[in-house]
Amino acid sequence: MPGFTALTSSSPDSLVDLATLQLDDARALLEHDAQNGDREAGESATQYLQRVINGLCDLSLKDPLTGLGNRRHFHGALSRAIETVARSGDSVLLLLLDIDHFKSINDTHGHLAGDQVLRALSACLARCVRPVDTVARYGGEEFAVILPHCRPAFGRTVAERIRASVAALAIDIAPLQSISATLSIGGAYAPEWVRSTPELWIERADQQLYRAKTEGRNRVCIEQPRELAVSAEEKGLLFSQLELDELALPDMAPARVNT
Amino acid sequence: MNPTLAPAAPDTPETLPVQPIGKVVAVTSGKGGVGKTFVSANLAAALAKRGLRVLVLDADLGLANLDVVLNLYPKLTLHDVFTGKATLDEAILPAPGGFSVLLAGSGMVEYSRLTPEVRGEFLRVVHSLVPRFDVIVLDTGAGISDVVLFAVSLASEVLMVATPEPTSLTDAYATIKVLVGQQQRDRIRLIVNQTTRAGSGVAITHQLQQVLDRFVVGSLGRPFTLSHLGDIPADPEVRQAVMKRQLLMQSLPGCPAATALTQIARTLAEKFASKPG
Numbered sequence: 237m238p239g240f241t242a243l244t245s246s247s248p249d250s251l252v253d254l255a256t257l258q259l260d261d262a263r264a265l266l267e268h269d270a271q272n273g274d275r276e277a278g279e280s281a282t283q284y285l286q287r288v289i290n291g292l293c294d295l296s297l298k299d300p301l302t303g304l305g306n307r308r309h310f311h312g313a314l315s316r317a318i319e320t321v322a323r324s325g326d327s328v329l330l331l332l333l334d335i336d337h338f339k340s341i342n343d344t345h346g347h348l349a350g351d352q353v354l355r356a357l358s359a360c361l362a363r364c365v366r367p368v369d370t371v372a373r374y375g376g377e378e379f380a381v382i383l384p385h386c387r388p389a390f391g392r393t394v395a396e397r398i399r400a401s402v403a404a405l406a407i408d409i410a411p412l413q414s415i416s417a418t419l420s421i422g423g424a425y426a427p428e429w430v431r432s433t434p435e436l437w438i439e440r441a442d443q444q445l446y447r448a449k450t451e452g453r454n455r456v457c458i459e460q461p462r463e464l465a466v467s468a469e470e471k472g473l474l475f476s477q478l479e480l481d482e483l484a485l486p487d488m489a490p491a492r493v494n495t
Numbered sequence: 496m497n498p499t500l501a502p503a504a505p506d507t508p509e510t511l512p513v514q515p516i517g518k519v520v521a522v523t524s525g526k527g528g529v530g531k532t533f534v535s536a537n538l539a540a541a542l543a544k545r546g547l548r549v550l551v552l553d554a555d556l557g558l559a560n561l562d563v564v565l566n567l568y569p570k571l572t573l574h575d576v577f578t579g580k581a582t583l584d585e586a587i588l589p590a591p592g593g594f595s596v597l598l599a600g601s602g603m604v605e606y607s608r609l610t611p612e613v614r615g616e617f618l619r620v621v622h623s624l625v626p627r628f629d630v631i632v633l634d635t636g637a638g639i640s641d642v643v644l645f646a647v648s649l650a651s652e653v654l655m656v657a658t659p660e661p662t663s664l665t666d667a668y669a670t671i672k673v674l675v676g677q678q679q680r681d682r683i684r685l686i687v688n689q690t691t692r693a694g695s696g697v698a699i700t701h702q703l704q705q706v707l708d709r710f711v712v713g714s715l716g717r718p719f720t721l722s723h724l725g726d727i728p729a730d731p732e733v734r735q736a737v738m739k740r741q742l743l744m745q746s747l748p749g750c751p752a753a754t755a756l757t758q759i760a761r762t763l764a765e766k767f768a769s770k771p772g
Contacts, residue, residue: 460673466668470710474668474703475702477705
């Protein structure tokens with residue numbers, strides 16, 4: 237706080253008089269988030285204001301407890317993913333993750349322990365994904381992960397890795413006391429080349445999350461990709477024994493079976 | 496579907512898993528254009544001839560064409576029942592073959608996605624139909640969309656229609672795989688439509704069963720049976736009846752395809768006779 241008033245009026249690059257602005261709250265918020273809220277040496281008033289605004293924007297997208305993106309951040313990322321998918325046909329997977337029996341963790345060990353579980357799981361989620369992925373705290377004990385460029389064959393692997401990593405975690409909640417927690421994970425791919433809506437996409441992932449819960453928790457359910465997956469091996473066996481005249485197409489040579 | 500697992504997440508009754516209903520038969524296919532609706536309508540007529548009270552429900556919500564097959568264009572449809580503009584009684588129509596129909600109507604495009612509301616409405620309609628009919632035939636869409644899977648999940652008997660073409664069989668196989676995996680089904684019945692020689696349906700069923708045993712059933716830990724319900728021979732009369740928008744069972748009840756459908760209805764009626772509604 238001290239120091240900038242002297243610079244303000246002499247700063248030629250700005251019509252803004254910082255001294256007249258009520259920046260105390262903004263500065264306090266930034267300091268609380270371990271960002272420098274003071275004007276730095278050599279920083280023009282405009283540059284400083286821009287940095288404050290950027291810092292506040294960052295804060296508005298962050299979940300204070302876990303440091304992950306918050307729901308607002310998630311919705312922004314999801315909308316961008318929908319635009320990308322609509323134009324590129326990229327394969328994007330949305331995962332919704334919910335801590336199993338979180339209420340009983342809170343009830344048994346107290347809310348501070350619950351917060352510790354949320355923080356530990358968040359750090360674990362962030363470690364499990366790529367920098368290009370988005371991890372956000374969606375609600376109380378619910379998280380969301382957006383995985384762009386994620387082919388259907390890999391989606392389950394990633395989700396399983398997250399599930400197993402979290403289940404293996406020993407979370408310290410007090411000296412010499414650690415507990416474990418599990419996640420149920422539901423996932424759905426954005427329909428390729430189609431502009432979905434956040435609501436529809438979330439709802440589909442949520443249905444899978446619900447399935448994961450009803451099927452016993454600590455598991456991954458991903459919506460069946462819409463293409464009907466039949467391997468070349470299956471097709472081979474499907475048609476190998478059938479005599480060609482069983483089939484209506486008389487010219488069905490074996491070479492065409494695997495197309 | 497496992498009744499021993501209590502629902503864990505709080506949710507509305509509409510989104511809870513459903514149990515198959517004894518009287519409900521789903522007619523489905525892996526791929527479109529294999530004669531699903533033709534089978535549904537004519538099978539319903541054949542069952543009605545046996546004295547059963549039959550209703551066909553147009554469950555291909557997005558792409559329904561039972562109206563085209565039956566040449567019926569009613570004012571009030573399932574769409575109006577869903578939106579509360581019509582009662583069930585107003586929307587149920589008598590079809591030419593002596594059975595009843597509940598047609599989807601053009602407004603159904605908006606129901607092509609399975610929201611909890613659509614699911615709830617659909618369940619409500621089916622449950623109110625159950626006490627009034629002996630058999631309810633769900634003419635579903637093709638493939639594994641949410642709506643199709645949901646409609647099929649209501650049925651105690653699933654009839655998979657396929658033609659003997661490789662694409663149709665591959666898609667039928669893939670769909671059976673999904674149904675077996677997701678719905679814990681232990682039996683699906685295969686109807687092979689447009690066969691060109693005797694015995695091909697049996698051979699196809701046997702072959703599909705072998706591939707299922709090898710790639711699907713092994714990991715299930717429970718048996719699954721694909722039963723051959725019947726073949727409907729390729730029959731020029733079928734095309735003529737379809738073009739004239741007539742039911743084969745009515746216009747040409749003695750032709751080979753109609754005879755096959757009568758036989759399929761007999762087998763199916765026996766299954767229903769031996770099982771409490």
